[in-house]
Amino acid sequence: MSFKAVVVGAAGGIGQPLSLLLKQSTLVKELALYDVVNAPGVAADISHINTPSIVKGYLPKDDGLQHALKDADIVVIPAGVPRKPGMTRDDLFNINASIVRDISVGIAAHAPKAFVLVISNPVNSTVPIVAEVLKKKGVFDPKRLFGVTTLDVVRASTFVSEAAGKPTESLEYRIPVVGGHSGETIVPILSQTQPSSNFDQSTLEGLVKRIQFGGDEVVKAKDGAGSATLSMAFAGARFATAVLEAASGKSSQQPEYTYVHLSADAGGKEIESSLPGKAEYFSVPVLLGKNGVEKILPIGNTTDYEKKLLETAVSQLNGNISKGVSFVESSKL
Template sequence: MVKATVIGAAGGIGQPLSLLLKQNTLITDLALYDVVNSPGVAADISHINTPSVVKGYLPPDGGLEKALTGADIVVIPAGVPRKPGMTRDDLFNINASIVRDIAVGIAAHAPKAFVLVISNPVNSTVPIVAEVLKKKGVYDPKRLFGVTTLDVVRASTFVAEAAGQPTESLKFRIPVVGGHSGVTIVPLLSQCDPKVQLDQATIDQLTNRIQFGGDEVVKAKDGAGSATLSMAFAGARFAAAVLDAASGKASSVHEYTYVDLDSEAGGKDVASKLGGNLQYFSVPVTLGKNGVEKIHPLGGMSEYEEGLVKKAVADLGGNIEKGQSFVAKSSNL
C-alpha cells in the first residue's frame, strides 16, 4: 500500500503530473490537494483503470491534513508559474510562503514521507522545506529531494538532436549537476554515454540551451504558461524512481537530484571539492529504501565544465542562503 500526495494538483504541472502518477501501479492511494479544483481533477482521473484510489482535497475541513496523513511520498508542484521576462528569483517572494506552509503541514502529518520539491526556485525552496522540518524536529536529509530531472531529460533530447539521432534520445545519458536555474545548471557533456564528438561551438550552444530551456518554452507559449508538461513528465519519472527504490527494486542507473550534501558521506566529499561551504547541490545518487543511499562523485570534468561548476557554486550560495533566511525570519513557525 503506497499513498502518494500531490500538493498543487490542479495547476499546470499538477494536473499532468497527477495523470502520470495515476498510471504508476505501485501507488494505491493518490491524494490530490490544491486551493481550487482538485476534486474535479480527482474525479476526472479516477476513471482511469489503474489500481490507485483517487481523492481530491481543498483547504476547508482540514483538507491539507487529510491529503498528507499517511503519505509515503509527497510531490510539490504548488506555486505560480513563470511569465515572460520573469526569472526564477522573481518567483521567490510568491512561492516561498506557499512552500513554507506546505512544509509545516508535512512536518505535522507526513514527517516520514519522501518529499519531492518541484516548486520554483528549487535552489531556494528545498532549503526552505529543510529549515522548516529542522525547526519541527523531523528533518531527514535522505528523504528530501529537489527535482532536477527535467534538466537531464532536456540534455538527452538536445544531445540526440545534435548527434542527428533524435529518435534515439532515450539512449543518451548526460549527467547534469549543480542547481535548477540558469547558470547553476551544469551539463557534463564530456561524460555523455554513449560518447558523442562535439566541437566547442556546439558544446556552448547545447550548454546554453540546457541551462535556459525553460525560457524557450515560456517564449514559445507567448505568455500562456511555462514548462508544465515536460516538468510533469520529469517529476513523475523521478517519483517512480524513488518508489521503485523504496519497494526494494535495485537500479544500476544514477539519478540526479538536488539534495543536502550532508545526507551521505559521499556528499561531504563533493562539498569539499566544491569549496567546502556549499550545502545543497544536484548530484548523482543511488536511491534505496530510505531515500538517498549513496552520493557519487561528479567524475572527471573538462576545463570548460570546471569553469561552469565554479559559476554555479557562486550563484547557489546566495540562492541557498535566501531560502534559509526566509525561514529564519518567519515568525509563525
C-alpha cells in the first residue's frame, strides 16, 4: 500500500531534508512539495533519485496549494520561519501562526481526511490553531492531527545513552517524553528509561534541562545560521513513516509520543484526570492504526521530581494552547 505525501514548506531548512527522506520511503507513491519559493527546484532535484515515487513541486500561483493537497493522505507542515539566537518558540508565534492558519484552511478544503503532522513552531500553539480551523470548517478529527514531538524522544535517547557511557547504543534506549514541545513543557520520564539507568540527582536534572533545551545548543552552534533542521527532518520523517506504516495495516509494536488533542481516544480522559491541572492537548504515548490514533496509553508511574516537572508543564501549556485558540477566534477565515 502506498500514499500521497505532501510537504508544506518543502524548500526550507527542515523541508528539504524531510522531503529527501520521504522520497526514500517505499510507502510514498507521490510526493507533492509546496512552498512560497523554490519548491519546483527542490522537486526537480529530488525527482532524480531512483525510488518509485513521483515528485512534483508547487508554488502559490495557479492554486498551487490546492493542487498539492488534492488527494493527499498525509500532510507534513514544517512551514514558517526558524528560530534565531535569543528567540524562544513563543517568539515565533506572530509570524508562524498566520502561516499555519492559512495552510489549515487549504487542508480543510482540499484534504480533510489527511493525516496532518505539524512541525511548525511553537507546536504547543500551532496544533490548536490547526484544530480550531478544522473545527470551524466541520472536518476536525482528533485522531488524524499530530504535533511532531519525536525530536524530544530522539534527543532523550541520545543524551541518556551518552550519560550512561554507552553513546553507540542510543538506539536501544527508550525514554518516554510527554507534555509539550518547548522548554519546560517537555517532560522526560527518566525513571522509566529502558534499559534502566541510575543517575544521581544532579546528573538527572542536567539531562532534563538538556533534553528540554537541546534546540538551544544547535541555535548557538550555528551562530545565527539556523536552528535544528536536520535532526528535526529526521524526527519528522520517522514519525511520518510510523503513521504511514500504521495506515497501511502494520500494527504498532511500540508507542509513539506525539502532541494530540486528548479527545482522540478514551485513554486521553484518564491522562487528563491524572495530570496536575487541565490540559486539552498533551504529548502522550499512542498506538497508531489505520485511522491515526488507535489508543492513548497511560503515562505510568512518575517520581516526585517528575510530578513537579509535570505541574510546571501543564501550567505553561494552558497559556500556549489558549494563545492558539484565541488567534483563530479573532481571525477571519
